[in-house]
Amino acid sequence: MRVSVQQSYTSMTTSFNNLSSELSHVVTQMATGKSILLPSDDPISATRISQLNRQQSAITQYQSNIDMASAGMSQQESILDGVNNELLEVRDDLVQAANGTNTTDSLDSLGQEIQSVTEAIVSALNYQDEDGHYIFGGTVNDKPPIVAEDNDGDGVTDQYVYQGNDEHRSTTVSNGVEVDTNVSVSDMFGSSLDVLNTLNSLSQEMQDPSADPAQVQSDISNAINVVDDASDGLNSAIASLGETQNTMSMLDSAQTDIATSNDQMISQLSDLDYGPASITFTGLQMAMEATLKTYSKVSELNLFSVI
Numbered sequence: 319m320r321v322s323v324q325q326s327y328t329s330m331t332t333s334f335n336n337l338s339s340e341l342s343h344v345v346t347q348m349a350t351g352k353s354i355l356l357p358s359d360d361p362i363s364a365t366r367i368s369q370l371n372r373q374q375s376a377i378t379q380y381q382s383n384i385d386m387a388s389a390g391m392s393q394q395e396s397i398l399d400g401v402n403n404e405l406l407e408v409r410d411d412l413v414q415a416a417n418g419t420n421t422t423d424s425l426d427s428l429g430q431e432i433q434s435v436t437e438a439i440v441s442a443l444n445y446q447d448e449d450g451h452y453i454f455g456g457t458v459n460d461k462p463p464i465v466a467e468d469n470d471g472d473g474v475t476d477q478y479v480y481q482g483n484d485e486h487r488s489t490t491v492s493n494g495v496e497v498d499t500n501v502s503v504s505d506m507f508g509s510s511l512d513v514l515n516t517l518n519s520l521s522q523e524m525q526d527p528s529a530d531p532a533q534v535q536s537d538i539s540n541a542i543n544v545v546d547d548a549s550d551g552l553n554s555a556i557a558s559l560g561e562t563q564n565t566m567s568m569l570d571s572a573q574t575d576i577a578t579s580n581d582q583m584i585s586q587l588s589d590l591d592y593g594p595a596s597i598t599f600t601g602l603q604m605a606m607e608a609t610l611k612t613y614s615k616v617s618e619l620n621l622f623s624v625i
Contacts, residue, residue, distance in 0.1 A: 354587070363587045370580045370587075376493065377573045377580075383489045384566045387499040391559050394453060394501065398556050401442050404435050405552065408517060409545050411435075415524065416538045422527050425534065429524025436517045440464050440478065443503050455482025456502040463503045464511065474522065478514040480504060492569045497562050501555040506548065513548035516541050 346355060357364040414420075415428045443454045444462040455463030463482035466475040484505065486498035507513050520541050523529050 360587075367584055367587050370584050374577060374580055374584075377577050380490065380492055380573055381570055384491050384570045387489050387491070387497070388563060388566055390447070390453070390499060391563055393447070395556060395559050395563075397442055397445055398501075398506075398552060398559075401439050402549065402552050402556070404439050404442070405513075405545055405549050408432055408435050409542060409549070412538055412542045412545065416535065416542065418535060425524045426527070429521045432517055432524070433521035436514060436521065440466070440514065452482075453500060454503050456500075456504065457485040457487055458482040464514070475518055478511045478518060480509045480511050484509065491566055492573065495569065497565060498558075499562070501558060505558075506551045506555045508551070513544050516544045 354360050354364050354367065411428050411432050415425060420428070444464055445453055447453055451459035452462055453459070455461070458481065461481055463480060465479050465481055467477050467479055468474060469476040480503055482502055482504065484502055486502070487500050488496045489499050490496050503511070520537050523534055523537060
């Protein structure tokens with residue numbers, strides 16, 4: 319069977335193109351330091367790397383969720399610490415008012431102070447974040463959780479009403495793990511807002527010179543108990559935020575370790591071993607040079623060169 323010069327050209331051109339493509343592939347591997355540029359380079363390793371990269375992306379999202387949730391919960395803790403201090407201030411005023419030696423004027427002054435602190439507590443619990451969302455209303459964030467109602471139109475607050483719910487916002491912080499990221503007013507004070515309404519009613523009573531002193535003393539004693547219960551509820555909510563923060567911190571640390579391990583595994587699977595790559599590079603260069611020389615010799619052949 320005769321092989322024509324054209325067939326030789328075609329065969330050598332195909333061989334040269336294949337060698338050029340392989341050499342270009344090795345050059346790219348050496349330039350990037352990666353042994354796997356295409357899944358076909360190592361299908362098993364490429365599949366594993368893809369799985370690890372997906373896990374890395376998930377971890378990045380989880381840690382972003384943790385950062386955002388942690389910032390929001392730290393903000394809640396700060397506000398509630400302030401509310402707790404205000405409750406302690408109210409309790410001090412109530413204890414002072416309960417000694418039975420206060421004049422009408424001193425009770426009036428203490429009543430005004432209790433009213434002022436109560437309003438400050440309401441204002442703190444109606445806090446809005448930078449996006450304008452109310453953070454202590456459960457999952458109701460588009461209206462203030464606490465509103466003051468003036469039922470008789472005399473300009474004085476008759477009662478405080480809760481507009482939120484007792485549900486919680488949550489975020490995913492690890493594979494299959496969700497945590498609550500907020501506490502609500504109802505978690506602390508109940509949906510009836512007993513402590514706020516008790517203090518509101520008592521502050522007005524203490525400022526009323528015609529109020530029965532014995533009844534005022536009885537109501538002050540009751541208010542102390544109500545404030546103590548509310549303080550317990552508030553501290554429990556603060557502790558809940560702290561426990562969740564600790565949980566997220568541990569998960570964040572664990573995921574950092576996993577991400578580091580994944581990076582190492584990806585590196586082991588994909589990083590180029592320059593020794594064998596250099597040998598392959600040299601071999602391909604030599605093969606291309608040989609092909610070019612052969613091509614040159616063949617191109618010199620014609621009918622007259624053999625006569």
